[in-house]
Amino acid sequence: MxxxxxxxxxxxxxxxxxxxxxxxxxxxxxxxxxxxxxxxxxxxxxLFPGFVDVHIHLREPGGESKETIASGTRAAARGGFTTVCSMPNTNPVPDSQETLQNVLDRINESAHVRVLPYAAITKKQLGGTLVDFEALKNQGAFAFTDDGVGVQSADMMYKAMKQAKRSNASIVAHCEENSLVYNGVMHDGEKNQELNLPGIPSISESVQIARDVLLSEATGCHYHVCHVSTKEAVRVIRDAKRAGIPVTAEVSPHHLLLSEDHIPSDDANYKMNPPLRSEADRQALVDGLLDGTIDCIATDHAPHTEQEKSNGFLNSPFGIVGLETAFPLLYTHLVKKKIFSLKQLVDWLTVKPSQVFGLPYGKLSISAxxxxxxxxxxxxxxxxxxxxxxxxxxxxxxxxxxxxxxxxxxxxxxxxxxxxxxxx
The missing domain is CATH 2.30.40.10 (Urease, subunit C, domain 1)
Structure with missing residues (x-):
């Protein structure tokens, strides 16, 4: 055609x-x-290159009431995304050649845009046993992540990075030290005190990033940080890049546009992980994009049913959707206000994520x-x-x-x- x-x-x-x-x-x-x-x-x-989102949740298999590969990729197309990378927190988890092939077959049958699936770092994402990196990479895994949970053991992450390096694969990390979360449901700041809700301290994110960048330095493995949300995390990543460590990072639209100050009440549509942080954190994320500390924008599209999200912060799951709103929101509230240029925004959604993972997409040129x-x-x-x-x-x-x-x-x-x- x-x-x-x-x-x-x-x-x-x-x-x-x-x-x-x-x-x-x-x-x-x-x-x-x-x-x-x-x-x-x-x-x-x-006319722009199709957008590339390296962090979305399609929920299939196992969570089809929230989203399917068909519905999620229709949403991607409606948002201008032509390549999306799906996270492995499904049921079953793609942690073997068989379970990954199941996902690949489903993608081939029903996806409306290009889908590159992640495989897990550990079996069932439980943090106890590493997957077979080489076999899964050869099967078609885009990269490796236990997104949704942080890898709690430094030894486990060290071994994972060594195996990923041997397989020329990337480790992509949801960074959260569980011992510092304290059953929190929103940022540990002013709003959680106002609403009398348990808070998640910023240090729970940055302390694990600090650990992991040193492991990346020791192994030479490409390490990519998911959905950065704190000023301390930006500082750690900036210092790591200056030291020549192969670390990259993404930020999500909601963390660029919202802070805890925007939360009007106990409304779980504002509940995501990592949570909306302080205004100082939000500004640090903007600055981190502008100075190159943060490489790209990814939506962390995380659909749930309306019933699940109707139970307030304490009893609703983390996550918001983002594929269909990302570009219009960022263009209107950051480009039109001259905080970003249009070219910068397009690059962070096309060229930059493709460069981070060596993908041949995000270009508008002859033969692309x-x-x-x-x-x-x-x-x-x-x-x-x-x-x-x-x-x-x-x-x-x-x-x-x-x-x-x-x-x-x-x-x-x-x-x-x-x-x-x-x-x-």
């Missing part, structure tokens, strides 16, 4: 046409006239995979969770006014989402 996109606005290039053939970008130029199976008139809207998203930067809408393609409705951003809506998403030359079309 061939596809011609006319009158698209490219960053640093202005208005051009893009011709796609055999799933790749074949030519970019003005007034292209190639014969094509379909023509899309962009009408001057911006035709993974593209067309964005309307002008129309303003209010976020309406009832319109989400995701099964998850757990968002604190309901009603926020945003611009920057994806209108067409393309994966390997195939249109997988058009605004106002219903895809089932």
């Amino acid at each position: 061939t596809l011609l996109i006319k009158n698209a606005n490219l960053l640093d290039h202005g208005a051009v046409d893009v011709f796609i053939e055999r799933g790749k970008i074949a030519s970019i130029g003005k007034n292209l006239s190639e014969t094509s199976d379909e023509i899309i008139d962009a009408n001057g809207q911006y 995979p035709a993974d593209l998203v067309l964005i309307d930067l002008d129309q303003e809408v209010a976020i309406d969770k009832s319109q989400f393609a995701s099964k998850g409705r757990n968002t604190p951003f309901e009603g926020w006014k945003v611009k920057g809506l994806p209108v067409v998403t393309i994966v390997e030359g195939e249109v997988v989402y058009r605004k106002d079309e219903i895809h089932v």
